[in-house]
Amino acid sequence: MGAFPPCLQKAIVGADRLDPYAAVVMLGVGILLCTILINYLLMRRPIAGGEPVTFAQFFAAPVGYHALGILGGAVWAAGSVFNFIAGDKVSVAMSYSFGMGGVLVAALWGVLVWKEFRGAPRRSYWYLLGMFVLFLAGIAVIAWAKSTMPSG
Numbered sequence: 266m267g268a269f270p271p272c273l274q275k276a277i278v279g280a281d282r283l284d285p286y287a288a289v290v291m292l293g294v295g296i297l298l299c300t301i302l303i304n305y306l307l308m309r310r311p312i313a314g315g316e317p318v319t320f321a322q323f324f325a326a327p328v329g330y331h332a333l334g335i336l337g338g339a340v341w342a343a344g345s346v347f348n349f350i351a352g353d354k355v356s357v358a359m360s361y362s363f364g365m366g367g368v369l370v371a372a373l374w375g376v377l378v379w380k381e382f383r384g385a386p387r388r389s390y391w392y393l394l395g396m397f398v399l400f401l402a403g404i405a406v407i408a409w410a411k412s413t414m415p416s417g
Contacts, residue, residue, distance in 0.1 A: 274357040277349065285349035292345060362407045369400050 276283050276291070283291065308318040344364065351360035372393075375381040382389055 270357045270361045273349070273352065273361075277353055277357070285346060285353050288349050289342060289345050293342065359407060363404065366404060369397070369404075372396070372400075 273288060277285065277288055304323075308320070308323065311317065344367065348360050348364040351363070354360075376393060382393065
């Protein structure tokens with residue numbers, strides 16, 4: 266994750282640069298290839314134990330499960346396009362930082378909607394509060410730093 270913004274910056278800046286849409290296509294090809302390889306390995310040797318899974322079992326899963334996976338990929342792709350377009354206008358590091366706000370939204374859903382910490386020790390809630398405050402502070406500092414940078 267840390268190497269991605271500098272690599273993307275090199276790909277979309279310069280004379281022979283990719284436009285944001287071509288960068289997303291290249292990212293998608295890389296994700297597809299990695300997913301096929303990693304899925305195959307994890308299906309053959311599950312991390313949590315259990316029996317290995319075959320591709321026939323994978324494709325026998327309900328259509329709704331596969332549809333949710335495709336929908337998730339489409340949402341991720343749309344977000345990547347917008348993120349790369351923003352990176353083309355400001356900087357990749359800044360657009361990536363703001364794009365990570367999705368992590369904050371996911372955490373809020375986990376805590377507030379799905380009640381993932383129900384029954385957790387009270388101390389956990391203080392850690393969660395600290396995480397939300399520091400995450401928001403990080404985004405604010407990035408925004409402030411960009412607005413106060415000298416031009417030139």
